[in-house]
């Protein structure tokens with residue numbers, strides 16, 4: 001489960017931020033990642049619950065902004081968003097497509113703190 005190491009690096013960022021900005025606790029963490037990045041939100045939440053114990057982020061709410069897959073189709077010469085990447089173009093059915101979005105790694109977008 002690579003969510004454990006993702007959450008660990010996230011908590012490291014929170015720690016570093018807390019040292020610089022001196023807040024008491026984290027209320028909410030806004031995270032974003034691509035739907036093709038093999039990250040499971042449920043596993044993330046579980047890992048966060050376990051690993052945030054005793055840190056300033058304990059009890060914080062997680063919000064996910066999951067980016068859709070975006071493909072570029074060489075036949076239509078256009079980009080299309082897809083919730084589920086199927087390997088072909090949703091518009092013309094062409095198979096000459098390349099993935100241009102949806103593989104974004106986990107990113108901390110915003111942090112609400114007290």
Ligand SMILES: [Zn+2]
Nearest residue numbers: 073076089092
């Ligand atoms: Zn197409």
